[in-house]
C-alpha cells in the first residue's frame with residue numbers, strides 16, 4: 001500500500017488506542033489482510049467472513065473509534081437477535097473500554113448512558129443497538145449517521161431497508177457497514193457482497209510464479225496440512241497476499257475473508273482444524289462458515305453416477321443363506337419405512353434395508369420394497385410383518401429403526417414380535433441433536449441437519465451397496481429430494497419431488513443414526529461425530 005500523504009493513517013491511530021480480545025496489541029503482522037480493512041474509510045463496506053476471524057473485534061474498535069474522534073456522531077448497530085447484540089456488547093464492545101482507563105475516562109462522564117440498548121459518550125456521540133431479525137419496527141423512524149448490520153445472513157432484506165432509511169438525514173456523509181457469514185447464493189449476505197468491488201486475497205506462488213485464484217475448494221486436500229498453490233501444489237504464503245478487486249469498477253467496498261487466508265490457521269487439531277471441519281461439517285456448513293462461500297441453491301445433492309460408484313461386485317444377500325461370519329461381531333441394523341396411503345400418489349410400499357456397520361463403512365447387505373402382485377391387493381395384515389420378523393431373525397438384526405406415523409399400528413405389532421430390538425424414530429423440524437424422548441419412547445431426529453450429514457457421508461463414500469443392477473432402483477430414491485430455501489424463515493429444508501419416492505433415503509438416514517447411537521463414543525469412524533451448530 002502507498003504511504004498516506006497526511007499524518008498518521010487510521011490503523012496506526014487505532015493500534016495506539018485499542019487491544020485485541022486477549023488484551024494484547026492488534027496483530028496486523030500475522031494478519032495482514034485486516035490492515036486495508038481497518039484503514040478503509042469508504043462510506044460503504046461489506047465483509048463476508050468465515051466464523052471466528054476477528055470480525056467482532058473489528059466492529060467494536062471501528063465503532064468506538066468513530067464515536068471517540070467525532071463529537072455528536074450517531075451510530076445504529078443492528079443484529080438479527082437481541083442475544084447477538086448482548087453478546088457483542090458484553091464480549092467485544094465493553095471490554096475495549098473497561099480495560100483502558102484513559103479510554104474509560106474519556107468515554108464516560110456525567111451525561112453518559114451505557115445500557116443494553118444505548119451508549120452515549122460524554123462527547124455526545126451515541127450508539128443504538130437494535131435487533132431486526134424478525135421485525136424492524138423498533139428501528140423505524142430512528143436517525144443515525146452510520147448504519148451497521150451484523151450477521152446480515154439472518155436479517156430479511158426489507159428489515160435492512162428500514163434501518164438504511166435511518167441515514168436519510170445524512171445524505172452526504174452517511175456510512176454503511178454490513179458483515180456476516182454466507183448462507184446460500186440467494187441469501188442477503190452473498191447478494192450484498194456481489195454488489196461490491198469483491199476484494200479477494202490473492203496469493204502469489206513462489207514456485208510457479210503464478211497468482212493463485214481466489215481461495216476456493218481447490219485449495220483443500222485432506223493429505224496437505226498447509227495452504228498450497230492450486231496449480232503446482234507447492235506451499236504458498238498467505239502473508240504475501242494482497243487484496244485484488246474482482247469487480248473493480250464498483251465503488252462499494254466488499255471483502256471476502258475465508259479462514260484459510262489467516263496464517264494462524266490450524267489445519268489439524270482433534271475436531272477443530274480446517275481439515276477436521278472439512279471431514280465433519282456438512283458441505284454447506286463448511287462452505288459457509290469456513291470458506292466464506294455461498295452454497296449453491298438448487299444444486300444436485302449427489303448424482304446417480306456418484307452413487308453407483310459405491311456399488312460393489314456382490315448381490316443382495318440371500319436371507320436363506322446368510323454367512324455367519326458376515327454378521328458376527330458387528331452391529332446389524334435394519335431400517336423400515338411403512339407403507340401408507342397418500343392422498344395424491346396412491347399407495348406407497350413398505351421398504352426395509354439391512355446393513356452391517358463395518359470399520360470404515362456402512363455396508364448395505366439387503367433391501368426390499370414390498371411391492372408387486374404378491375403384495376398388492378392382498379389384505380393379509382400379517383404378510384409383510386411375518387416376512388420382516390423372519391428377516392430380523394435371519395440376519396441376526398440388533399436394532400430395527402422404524403418411522404413413527406400417527407395412527408400407524410404396525411410399529412406396535414412389530415414391537416410385540418421382536419421386543420426391545422425395535423426402536424421408533426420421528427423427524428422434527430427443529431435444530432437440535434438427535435435425542436431420546438422418554439415420554440413418547442422414540443428418537444427425535446432433526447430432519448434438515450441429519451440429511452445434511454447423510455449427504456455428506458454419502459458423498460464421502462461411507463455407504464457401500466450391492467451391485468448396480470440390484471441397487472439402482474433404490475438409489476434413484478436418493479435423487480428424488482432437493483433442498484428448498486425459505487426466505488422468511490432463513491432456513492433450508494429437504495423436499496420431495498412430486499409423486500416420487502424418497503423412502504430409501506430415509507432408511508439410510510435411520511441406519512446412520514442408529515449406528516451412531518448404537519456405538520456412542522466407540523463409533524469406529526465417527527468418534528468425533530456430533531451435530532455441531
Ligand SMILES: [Zn+2]
Nearest residue numbers: 205208229232
Ligand atoms: Zn504454484
